[in-house]
Amino acid sequence: MTLTKNNTMNPLLSPFDTAPFSKLKNEHFMPAFTQAIAGARAEIDAITHNTEAASFENTIATLDYSGKQLDRVSSVFFNLNSAETNEEIQKIAQEISPILSEFGNDITLNEDLFKRVKAVYDQKDRLALTTEEQTLLDKKYKGFSRNGANLSEDKKKRLREIDAASSKLKLNFGENILAETNKFQMHLTDEAALDGLPEGEKEAAAQMAKAKELEGWLITLDYPSYIPFMKYAKNRALRKKLATAFGSKAFHNDELDNQENVLKIAKLRHERANLLGYKTHAHFVLEERMAQTPEKVQEFLNELLEKAKPAAEREFKELEDFAKELDGIDRLEKWDGAYYSEKLKQKLFNLDDEKLKPYFKLENVIAGVFQVAEKLYGLQFEEVFDIDKYHEDVKTYRIYDEDRTLVAIFYADFHPRAGKRGGAWMTSFKSQYVENGENVRPHISNVCNFTKPTASKPSLLTFNEVTTLFHEFGHGLHGMLANTVYPGLSGTSVYWDFVELPSQILENWCYEKEALALFATHYETGEVIPMELVEKIKASATFQEGMQTLRQLSFGLLDMSWHGTDPTTITNVKTHEDQVFKDTDLYPPTPETCMSTSFAHIFQGGYSSGYYSYKWAEVLDADAFAYFKEKGIFNKEVATKFKEHVLSKGGTENPMELYKKFRGAAPKIEPLLERAGLL
Structure with missing residues (x-):
């Protein structure tokens, strides 16, 4: 019987399939982690002390299947820390992160274990391994060799110190951003301050104020509140106030300031890379990416910059002239x-989000993305109410194939709240793998922050939110359709500059009338979105694409500046950032704002030395979608190829080889430049 200190059954330590959210209490987490780590340690010891000669099966495969209970406990806990956190959960995260980091080091720095892995690796040419087995062996060997297995004892000790410190700094970084987001609120009591804001947005702001027991209206830094105000509010001084608050998150020289965290994280990553024999953190990271080197990334970003900058400058001049004239x-x-x-877009295309939103009721868009997946991959989605969830906003689904075989369980969590970080992401509560003849199916989650329903209106999405939902669901499909033997290669366990292909390609269907006809119906009348609006969506797709591309490139260049060079001489975060942005900034400088202090993708998430991968994957997705367009956007043959060679294969082969098997050739950059109107 599994007991915690208050003598109750610990649901995380009893066998469970779907996560037992309703039974969880915060006091369950540390005992569950402690026991799961002990269990994983025993499994590692069993591999290490096995008296039989090291083989692929008893060493590499067994290592990949080990620690499953720890993986489940970690996924439940850290997903809650992102989507439904509180102070107590954050404290546990601070306590457990260095312990998990230390345990990870105990594995990669275990000499006896590495000897067994190396013994198998050294005879790989003589073993009759499948492609997937060869990939796993390579990945496991590099997991050791690239993370300190060959270091001297004193260097191993320093590596452990760096990893423990980094794990805590990343958590601090994220907690500060969430606290800053929650702390700021713009309370308005004069309705004139909301001039220009659509009625639905006003109602949402009034509802938010009411929830906080305030009169009037409340505007926050959560995207569904922030973006409409920046887009529609006529009051320039209030837009400035809001934009400054958003752009200066964790940049106030107070207890929530992230400048020190940024400098420390960057310097520790650099030191770690040097310790392992790499010139910079980017050299270390990119060795395991399609791009391979920082030089190649820099070349890629600069090539796009050269193409995009003239267009961006033209677009900015047009915007300046328009604002002056208006x-x-x-x-x-x-x-x-x-x-x-927004005003210029309305003038040029007679199109604005308020005209479109009635056609994009959240429930209809969800049903639409399901229909697209059904037409492409034969999936069937059923909303179910017998799966435990961590918040009442979450919807749960079982997904079946055409033979009624369970494919995956899906959690969808779409609205902002105080305990949830901003942005949108896909994650999993359980991986897919095959063990003892059983294909264990994955539990996948999409988390977004879309406008909540109000008293008079359902949740109506902007077109940008529609593409965000499709994007995250594309990641979701990568997880759901995973079909590999080993958990370490399953689903989104792929090179980071390949991981955005499944998500970004799915966004393309949002611009196609054949797909829009499935779900873009007016929430009151049921009328299908008029063709003229569809044509306007398509025509406006490249509106300010030069400026958008420049913005993305600036983030990629900032990432590389922190990770692709020696950061030890950087003393001032803002000065460094301004220097990087000078080639991409179109607007006048704003001394009071700083991007790096809230750049969670690279300082908290997994995108350090990897932000370029959004643009990299755009080359892949534009090329791949050109194939669909050529054959038909719901062409079964192309969809089956994409499913078989990309979505189901995870990280079992080199991604370029997988892509070529799908497409028949390497990707070309021309379809992206053409789509973006940059040719």
Whole structure:
């Protein structure tokens, strides 16, 4: 019987299939981690002390299947820390992260275990391994050799110190951003301050104020509140106030400031890379990416910069002239961009999100993305109410194939709240793998932050939110359709610059009338979105694409500046950032804001030295979608190839080989430049 200190059964330590959220209490986590780590340690010891000669089966495969209970406990806990956290969970995260980091080091720095792995690796040419087995062997060997197995004892000790410190700094970084987001609120009591805001947005702001027992209206830094205000509010001073608050998150020289965290994380990563024999953190990371080297990434970003900058400068000039003509604005500032872009877009295309939103009721868009997946991959989705969930907003589904075989369990969590970090992401609560003849199916989750329903309106999405939902669901399909033997190669366990292909390609269906007809119906009348609106969506798809590309490239270049060079001489985060942005900034500088201090992708998430991969994967997705367009966007043959060679294969082969098997050739950059209107 599994007991915690208060003598109750610990649901995380009893066998479970779907996560037992309703039974979980915060006091369950540390005992569950402690026992799961002990169990994983015993499994590692059994491999290490096996008296039989090391083989693929008794060493490499057994190692990959080990620690399953720890993986489950970790996935439940850290997903809650992202989507439904509180102070107590954050404290546990601070306590357990260095312990998990230390345990990871105990494995990769275990000499006897490495000897067994190396013994198998050294005879790989004589073993009759499948492609997947060869990939796993290579990955396991590199997991040791690239993470300190060959270091001297004193260097191993320093590696452990760096990893423990880094894990805590990353948590601090994320906690500070969440605290800053929750702390700021713009309370408005004069309705004139909301001039320009659509009625639905006003209602949402009033509802938010009411929830906090305030009169009037409340605007926050959560995207569904922040973005409409920046896009529609006429009051320039309030836009400036909001944009400054958003852009200066964790940049106030107070207890929530992230400048020190940024410098420490970057320097520790650099030291770690040097310790392991790499020039920079980016050299270390990119060795295991399609791009391979920082030089190749820099070349890729600069090539796109060369193509995008002239277009971006033309678009910015057009926007400046438009703002001057419309409102006599002499100097266009960052807090003016979204507002005048929206006005210009309306003028050029007679299209604005308020016209589109009635056609994108959240429930209909969810049903639509399901239908697209059904037409492409034969999947069937059933909402179910017998799966435990961590918040009442979460919806749960069972997904079947055409033979009614369970493919996956899916959790969908779509609205912002205080305990949930901003942004949108896909994650999993359970991996897919095959063991003892059983194909264990995955439990996948999509988390987003879309506008909540109000008293008078359902949740109506902007077109940008529609593409976000499709994007995250594309990641979801990569997880759901996983079909590999080993958990370590399953689903999204692929090179980081390949992981965005399944997500970004699915966004393309949002622009196709054949797909829109499935779900874009008016929430009141049921009318299918008029063709003229569809044509306008397509026509406006490349609106300000040069500026958008420049913005993405600036983030990629900032990432590489922190990780692709020696950061030890950087003393001022803002000065460093300004230097990097000078080639991509179109707007006047804003001394009070700083991107790096809230750049969670690279300092908290997994995108360090990898932010370029969004643009890299755009080359892949534009090329891949060109194939669908050529054959038909619901062509079964192309969809089956994409499923078999990309979605189901995980990291079992080199991604370029997988891509070529799907497409018949390496990707070309021309379809991206053409789609973006940059040719």
